[in-house]
Amino acid sequence: MTDIPENAALARQMYSEGATTRDIIEATGLSHWTLYHWIEGGPKNKDGEPLLTPLVKRRTVTRRRILKEERQTLVNRMMRAAERQVGEIEERLAEGGQAVGERERDARTLAVLAKTLQSLTALDALHEKDAPRRKASKDESIPRSIDELRRSVAAKLAAIVAQRNSAGGGDA
Structure with a gap:
């Protein structure tokens, strides 16, 4: 040896x-x-x-417990990522001329982002000791079909465009 x-x-x-x-x-x-x-x-x-x-x-x-600060940091990072994604979608909408497939992709992305943010907010509320518990309202329910989701996203986008048109008075 x-x-x-x-x-x-x-x-x-x-x-x-x-x-x-x-x-x-x-x-x-x-x-x-x-x-x-x-x-x-x-x-x-x-x-x-x-x-x-x-x-x-x-x-x-x-296993180690995730500290509140670490959880909050992760939530903040997710929120910033969602803001960037929404900003990119807004830019594409402002440019116009999107193909149907691109619009559908953007609608799905917005729906996933909205659900993710809703889940993050709910998780954060669970970890808060003083946070009041509440049930989701009818407006926050999950769409039953893809068509319902598309109508919901289209209505929200139309409201955003209408609000910008009335505020800016210009063509968006």
Whole structure:
């Protein structure tokens, strides 16, 4: 048997005694990859067999709670992404001349964004201790068919265009 580095032997001993990989890496200075290389038996001999007997791998997963700040950051990122997407759709609408397929894609995108934002808001409300609980109104219900969804999105878009036309007095 060839010489085994001292830190590799220590790492194998610590691992078999149940030490965490973080503690082993800290104590031995091995990288994560090198630690597992030695746990799996180290270098291979001429026959392709590991130099040492591989140790039984263990996996301990600890779940950590998502902090309110992390959740809020994610919600904010999703909101910004939705704003960008809506902005892009508004630009395409302002340019006009969209093909039917593009309009349908934009309508589906808006519907998915609206549902996502509704879900994010509902999830955020669940995590707020003081938030009043409320049921979704009739206007917030999920459309029963794609045609109903198209009519709903078309009506909302028409309202937006009408509002802009009345506010700007110009042609949008």
